[in-house]
Amino acid sequence: MQPKLKMIPKMINNDKRNFYFLLIISFFACLALGWYSYHQYQIIETRTKQLAAITDTVRLYRTKTGGSGAGRTIFVGSKEDALEVLKTSDSKAYQAVKNTSGLRNYTDMKTVTRIDTVVKADTVYMIKDSTGKLSYSLVKDIQEPKKWYTAKVEVKNDSVGLKLSMHDRYQIISHDKSNGLFKPKSYVISVENENPYVTITDVKSFEIQPKNKHTAIKIGGVVAISAAAFLLLHK
Numbered sequence: 001m002q003p004k005l006k007m008i009p010k011m012i013n014n015d016k017r018n019f020y021f022l023l024i025i026s027f028f029a030c031l032a033l034g035w036y037s038y039h040q041y042q043i044i045e046t047r048t049k050q051l052a053a054i055t056d057t058v059r060l061y062r063t064k065t066g067g068s069g070a071g072r073t074i075f076v077g078s079k080e081d082a083l084e085v086l087k088t089s090d091s092k093a094y095q096a097v098k099n100t101s102g103l104r105n106y107t108d109m110k111t112v113t114r115i116d117t118v119v120k121a122d123t124v125y126m127i128k129d130s131t132g133k134l135s136y137s138l139v140k141d142i143q144e145p146k147k148w149y150t151a152k153v154e155v156k157n158d159s160v161g162l163k164l165s166m167h168d169r170y171q172i173i174s175h176d177k178s179n180g181l182f183k184p185k186s187y188v189i190s191v192e193n194e195n196p197y198v199t200i201t202d203v204k205s206f207e208i209q210p211k212n213k214h215t216a217i218k219i220g221g222v223v224a225i226s227a228a229a230f231l232l233l234h235k
Contacts, residue, residue, distance in 0.1 A: 050077055052186060054085060058202050069192040070109065070200040074174060076187055078211040079103070086206075097206065109191055109203040113166060115149065148195045168195035174205070 053075040061069045075082060079097065086094035090108075097106055138155040147167060154161040170193050177186040189205040 046077065049073075049186065050075060050081065050085075058204075060201070063192050063194075065194055066196040067192055067194040068199045069190060070203040071188055071190040072203050072205070073177075074187045074189050074205045074207050076207045076209060079208050080211070082106070082206045082208055090204075093204075093206075097208070103208050105205065105207050107172065107189065107191075107203070107205040110201045111193075112199045112201050113197055114199070115151075115164075115197050144197075148197055166195065166198065168193050168198055170194075 053073040056073040059071040061071075063069050075085065082097055083094060086097060093106060093108055097103060135157050136155075137157075138153070140153040142151040142153065144150070149167065150165045152163040154163075170191060173190045173192075175188060175190075177188045179186055187207070189203065191200055191203045193200060
């Protein structure tokens with residue numbers, strides 16, 4: 001019976017080792033599961049925001065100063081995500097994003113310029129050449145009172161020329177937008193101008209983020225730590 005009594009301390013030590021081993025394994029397993037769950041949640045949230053950005057329509061409005069404004073949800077994702085969307089929707093933006101390395105943001109907008117102006121001739125020059133043929137010419141400079149545009153009209157016989165120069169100031173703002181309780185926030189862009197003769201009709205923006213390639217490495221690291229703990233406890 002004496003040998004059996006000597007084995008008891010060793011059995012107790014083994015039980016303690018196994019207990020600590022299971023405790024450590026459980027701890028790291030919980031860490032790995034928590035990290036994986038959080039990563040999956042981020043993927044779902046990102047895809048939800050991307051879908052909202054794709055289906056979002058532009059919001060047009062007038063500013064207090066008489067200018068125009070446009071707002072839209074920003075598409076946030078990797079370069080591959082942006083190219084996948086742009087490939088079938090905007091060939092110009094697709095090429096710009098594809099061929100620009102290190103690009104972090106791409107914003108594009110469309111404007112319409114409308115000027116209703118009646119040109120009244122102050123002086124019309126009429127000239128008769130040696131053959132008796134009559135020709136005429138007119139040059140008129142136009143400047144808008146607030147200098148939003150300047151123009152030069154040149155008329156000679158049956159041809160008309162116009163030189164137009166527009167002046168404008170733009171403001172681009174990006175900010176978070178709340179979509180209600182328990183719903184992910186949207187990242188939106190607003191573009192406003194000051195020239196009342198220019199109207200912003202569309203805007204879209206893409207924020208390019210580097211692709212996360214380290215998730216598998218982090219989970220593998222947790223597994224490696226667990227394996228190392230197993231080897232240390234069973235020496």
